[in-house]
Amino acid sequence: MLVLAIDTSTPAVTAGLATLAGADVSVLAERVTINPRAHGELITPHVLDAAREAGVTLREVDAIVCGVGPGPFTGLRAGMATAAALAHGLGIDAYPVCSLDAIAATAQAGEPFLAVTDARRREVYWAAYDADGHRADGPHVQAPEPLGLPVAAGDGALLYADKLAVRTIEPRYPTVAGLVTAARPSFDAEPAPLTPLYLRRPDATEPGARKRVTA
Amino acid sequence: MSRIIMGIESSCDETGVGLVRLHDDGTVDLLADEVASSVDQHARFGGVVPEVASRAHLEAMVPTANRAFEKADLKLSDVDAIAVTAGPGLAGALLVGVSAAKAYAAALGVPLYGVNHLAGHIAVDTLQHGPLPKPCLALLVSGGHTQLLRVDDIATTITELGSTVDDAAGEAYDKVARVLGLPYPGGPPIDKAAKQGDPRAIAFPRGMTGPRDAKFDFSFSGLKTAVARWVEGAERRGEDIPVNDVAASFQEAVADVLTAKAVRAAKESGIGTLVISGGVAANSRLSELARERCEAAGIELRVPRPRLCTDNGAMIAALGAHVVAAGVRESTLDISANPALPVHVVSV
Ligand SMILES: [Zn+2]
Numbered sequence: 001m002l003v004l005a006i007d008t009s010t011p012a013v014t015a016g017l018a019t020l021a022g023a024d025v026s027v028l029a030e031r032v033t034i035n036p037r038a039h040g041e042l043i044t045p046h047v048l049d050a051a052r053e054a055g056v057t058l059r060e061v062d063a064i065v066c067g068v069g070p071g072p073f074t075g076l077r078a079g080m081a082t083a084a085a086l087a088h089g090l091g092i093d094a095y096p097v098c099s100l101d102a103i104a105a106t107a108q109a110g111e112p113f114l115a116v117t118d119a120r121r122r123e124v125y126w127a128a129y130d131a132d133g134h135r136a137d138g139p140h141v142q143a144p145e146p147l148g149l150p151v152a153a154g155d156g157a158l159l160y161a162d163k164l165a166v167r168t169i170e171p172r173y174p175t176v177a178g179l180v181t182a183a184r185p186s187f188d189a190e191p192a193p194l195t196p197l198y199l200r201r202p203d204a205t206e207p208g209a210r211k212r213v214t215a
Numbered sequence: 216m217s218r219i220i221m222g223i224e225s226s227c228d229e230t231g232v233g234l235v236r237l238h239d240d241g242t243v244d245l246l247a248d249e250v251a252s253s254v255d256q257h258a259r260f261g262g263v264v265p266e267v268a269s270r271a272h273l274e275a276m277v278p279t280a281n282r283a284f285e286k287a288d289l290k291l292s293d294v295d296a297i298a299v300t301a302g303p304g305l306a307g308a309l310l311v312g313v314s315a316a317k318a319y320a321a322a323l324g325v326p327l328y329g330v331n332h333l334a335g336h337i338a339v340d341t342l343q344h345g346p347l348p349k350p351c352l353a354l355l356v357s358g359g360h361t362q363l364l365r366v367d368d369i370a371t372t373i374t375e376l377g378s379t380v381d382d383a384a385g386e387a388y389d390k391v392a393r394v395l396g397l398p399y400p401g402g403p404p405i406d407k408a409a410k411q412g413d414p415r416a417i418a419f420p421r422g423m424t425g426p427r428d429a430k431f432d433f434s435f436s437g438l439k440t441a442v443a444r445w446v447e448g449a450e451r452r453g454e455d456i457p458v459n460d461v462a463a464s465f466q467e468a469v470a471d472v473l474t475a476k477a478v479r480a481a482k483e484s485g486i487g488t489l490v491i492s493g494g495v496a497a498n499s500r501l502s503e504l505a506r507e508r509c510e511a512a513g514i515e516l517r518v519p520r521p522r523l524c525t526d527n528g529a530m531i532a533a534l535g536a537h538v539v540a541a542g543v544r545e546s547t548l549d550i551s552a553n554p555a556l557p558v559h560v561v562s563v
Contacts, residue, residue, distance in 0.1 A: 040310045041549045044317040048548065058322055073266065074307045077273050081314035088277045089291055089322025196273065202266035206259050213443040214451075 001187075004051075004061045004086070005179040008043055008079025009071025009099035010117050010155055011036035015046035016176030017054040017061070020184065028054035030176045039078035047086070063092055065183040067099035067174050069197040070125040070139050071117065076196055084194050095191045097183040100127040100139050100154070102174035105181040107133065107153040109169060114149050116156035116164065124156040124164075125199065141199040218295040219246075220539060221283075221319065222532025223276075225312030226304025226332045227359060228253045228268045230275035231528030232283040234294075235342065237536040245342045247287035248522070248529035251275035258399050262389065263358075269307035276315045283528065294323055298535020301329030301546075301563045302556025304359070309552035317548050326545035329563040330534045331373075331556055332526075333360060336492040338369050338537055339530035340519045348488045348515075352376075354477045356501070357493030357525075358385030358400065361473075363431045363480055364558060366490075369534070370541035375558050376480055377431025380423070384469055384495050387435035391465050394443045395458050405462045406498050412463030414500070417445060419468040424475070431476055438468055463500075470501040478508045488515045497521035538562050 001021070007014045016030030031046035031053075051058055066083035069076045087094035100115040107113060109131065116126040119141050127138025128149060144160035152166040154173075161168050171178065186192070217238045224231035234247040253271035257263045284291060299316030302309055313329065320327035337353045353364045361379040366372070382390070385402060392401025397408065419441050422434035442465050449456055481489055491505055502518050509516040523529065543562055550563050 040314050041551050043314065044321050044548045047318075048321055073269065074310060077269060077307070077311055078314045081273055081276060081311045082318040084273075084277045085280075085315040085318035086322050088280065089319045091291075196270075198270070202264060202270065204260050204264040204267060206261075212447055213440050214447045 001062045002056060002060055003063050003065055003180050004047065005065045005176045006043065006047065006079045006083045007067030007099055007102060007174040007179055008039040008075045009067045009069045010173045012173035013039050013042045013046060014174060014176065015043060016050045017056060018176055018180045020180060023184070025177050025180045027176050036075060039075035043079050043082045058086070058090055061090060061092060063187065064094040065097055065179045066094055066194060067102055067179055068096040068194060069099050070119065070141060070199045071099060072120050073198060080194055080196055093191045094194050095183045095186050096194050097179055098127070098139060098197060099174045100125065101135055101182040102178040103154050103171055104129045104133050104135070105178040106171055106175055107169055109151050111151060112136070112149055113169070114147055114152035114157065114166065116152045116154040116160070118156045118159055124160060126156065139197060139199065218539065219289060219293050220532045220536045221294045221297045222528040222530070222535050223297065223299040223312045223316045224332070224335070224526055224528045224531045225272045225308050226300045226302070227308060227526055228257060228263045229526040230272045230279050231526060231531070232280045233527060233529030233532035234283050234287045234289060235529065235532040235536050237540055241346065241540050243341055243533055243536045245529055246289065247283040248527050249279050249283040249286060250527050251279045254400065261393060261399050265305045265307055268305060269311060272308055272311035276311060291323060294325055296326050296328060296535060296539050298328045298330050298531050298538065300332045300335065300531050301550060302332065302553035304332055304554060306552060306554040309554060313550065313552045321548060327548060328535050328538050329546040329550045330531060330538060331558060331561050333362065333558045334369065334373055334561045335530035335534040337364070337366055337490055338534035339523045340490050340492060340517050341537070342529060342533050343519050343523060344517050347490070350486055351488040351490060352477065352481050352486050353490040353492065354473060355493045356384045356473060356491070356495035358389065359383055360493065361433050362558060363477060365484065365486070368541070370537040370543060371561055373559055373561060377429060377433065377476065379433040379435060381434050381436035382439060384435055384473065387439045387469065388495070390439045391442050394446050395456070395461060402495060402498060405466060406500070408459045408462035409466040409500060412457070412459030412461070414463040414467035416457065416460035417464040419464050421468055421472045424472060431480055433472060433476070435469065438465065466498070466500050470498070470504045473501060474505045474508050477505070478512050478514065481514045482512060488517065490517045492519055492524050494525045496524040
């Protein structure tokens with residue numbers, strides 16, 4: 001099974017192709033650019049470049065896996081709109097995966113650990129995992145503080161290692177291998193809707209009493 | 216051999232997907248025009264909330280596209296080119312449409328054309344009234360824009376003659392509606408109230424019409440303040456607010472300035488056709504006054520039906536069709552959404 005993976009929940013603009021045979025994930029090509037402001041520009045070119053490198057056409061892709069965050073909203077939506085339209089255009093399914101689960105899927109902690117990403121505004125997105133990498137808590141968004149576990153993966157862990165009181169481990173961002181591995185159990189069923197994990201409400205305030213223009 | 220163009224619009228609070236057929240002779244037929252609006256979600260905030268709009272675009276994009284293909288009885292594989300609003304508009308909102316459009320182009324293996332939303336408002340008229348004469352004038356009036364444009368070629372050459380120096384006309388409608396206790400968006404309720412009122416009851420100012428003001432620029436901020444001042448004065452004196460008269464007098468001031476400047480531009484440039492488009496073009500007094508004044512000046516007036524005037528995907532598909540027909544080069548798949556795309560840049 002040929003899988004296209006996309007994630008734009010972090011400053012990494014990530015796309016790649018992998019084959020899935022049983023539980024074996026083998027990555028054919030992966031394109032990553034670290035640029036929090038270029039998700040919309042780069043994600044589709046990355047998809048096409050990865051396909052070229054892998055020697056496949058998009059028509060051959062069997063399924064799409066897309067990281068649905070949590071992540072800062074604008075960049076996250078670029079990848080999700082891309083995945084949704086690619087799936088529609090190719091007539092295949094797109095499977096959502098929590099981007100923190102994708103980080104956790106390739107982390108080698110050997111003990112319970114955290115996956116933590118930068119939520120901006122001095123906050124982090126985080127989830128807790130058991131020693132086998134299964135999510136035990138989260139995802140949440142909050143200010144960085146000790147979260148009960150001493151080991152953490154993800155760029156938020158690197159950024160706030162002191163405040164979180166953690167030892168950091170790889171990876172920093174969701175990878176193609178992590179995305180496909182985390183999504184694998186969901187391939188047997190109908191895909192869940194591709195809905196972003198925003199965790200925050202939109203900033204908007206209802207107007208108060210109208211200001212008078214005369215004194 | 217005719218070609219099918221898919222248009223995607225997401226610059227503000229409407230997610231639009233349109234499908235048109237471009238014939239070999241350059242004429243364009245409308246096949247589908249599906250719109251999902253998030254306007255109800257913004258109403259309690261009194262204006263469009265960008266994050267709310269962007270969330271709604273992502274949710275609505277594929278379902279809206281699906282409806283358009285069903286309506287047109289076409290398959291995605293029938294599409295020959297994709298056009299998308301590259302700007303101007305809200306950054307986060309544009310990004311959803313641009314991202315989706317690139318992905319559709321990549322999946323279907325067809326060219327992408329990133330096009331200008333403002334030019335789309337003009338191009339949409341060709342779906343109803345046929346090819347545009349070259350040159351023609353266009354007056355764009357909506358919640359986001361108020362511009363007077365010279366259109367030498369809808370696919371390539373548009374020049375701005377004037378624009379608003381402060382609020383867009385539609386914004387002034389929303390603010391005045393609030394002053395009068397009418398709902399958001401303000402255009403339809405003010406238009407309705409104005410029909411029962413006297414447009415000469417109150418002499419509100421006509422902005423930017425002094426001898427030293429830029430001939431073709433507009434200003435609606437002073438008018439909006441004048442209305443608020445007048446209403447507050449009446450309140451202070453304990454009088455009932457004659458909502459219908461205020462609405463009619465305000466609307467008269469807007470329509471007067473817009474049509475006077477557009478007709479003057481036509482006369483001075485010797486251009487015989489005026490297109491009025493954008494959400495405010497549906498306003499009854501604006502189109503009535505424009506009709507009177509154009510007729511008196513011997514100018515042909517073209518106003519697309521209201522459904523085409525508001526933001527939609529059909530206008531982007533129509534513009535895309537003209538851009539394709541003109542042989543303009545396609546966009547690369549790394550184009551950015553440009554919230555401040557200038558009107559003379561028809562395609563990117
Ligand atoms: Zn518009």
